[in-house]
Amino acid sequence: MTDSLMDWPGDTPWQPLPDAARRCFRLSSAIAGAVFGLAFGTIPAVVLAFADGPAWWHLGMALGALALCLALALWRATLAFRYTRWRLDDDGLRVRRGRFWRSEVLVPRARVQHLDIERGPIERRYGLATLVVHTAGTRLSAVRQPGFDEDSANQLRDALVPRQREHDDAAHG
Template sequence: MRGTHESTASTEGADPDWRPLPPRARGLMALNGALQLAIPGAVLGFVLGNVLASGLDLPMAWSGRVTGVVLPLLAAAGLGAWLGLRRHRHTHWRHDAQGLALRRGRLWWRETRVPATRVQHLDVTRGPLQRSRDLATLVVHTAGTQHSTLKLANLDAGDAERLRDALGRQIDHDDDA
């Protein structure tokens, strides 16, 4: 059964126009997911440990408090890493004559399209971990006030620069028309 699920999921973005994130982005996506859930997991563990200890009228030694924080922290970080890997697997992008499209998720599937005519300006950012893996984030600023920025993180650095240049040429072409 798992083999069927794996092959179905890997062909989800198999449309040749839709491109996945590069495999070397997997580690950063897992790290990001782990960090997003680790701190809330530790806080939740601390609070629940103290509530249970006081509710059951148990003396809670420091080792119990540490265990009450560390175990939920590790569990939440593991869950976050797994979710980050799933996020990597189910993120695809496409650039065509109409503009840029981003497809994310599986259970909560979302497709965002940015028409080239709505693009105001473009940024490429690269943090230290992204630079070490030759990755970048393309930031597309659009006309409008609500949801006016699209961030496509952990793209191949060359793809991010090519997308920036191509969308920039489309902006210049639209301005000349």
């Protein structure tokens, strides 16, 4: 099976996220899925525990809901990893996401206001970072892309800073 992101038009190669991002996405999603599954499965099981019925039914329902939530969370994390690509070109940073509903975001260098690099505990464990690009404007005023290795995130941050701003010219001229 070919990677459907590679058949999008364009000649500059698109970069995949590092393999560590797959593990990070899966662990983060598994934790969120487990929390949601426990809440989603445990609450109905407790409610039904007060009704007449066999106890194994309550346990089975709770475990089934937990398993379903975990499976959906892991599936979503796998798709998020597999169908995310990025590239830095002369125009700026481009990020493509999605298998079924595809999107491409272009962040022009001239629209970059400031950049942040965030590292949560799971990202730090895998040597990853989230690049947050704050832009001028109201729609998509911040683009967040998790899953970069720390070196790439730092290099992208440095590369996306506009080399010369209009207000810098006015201040010096």
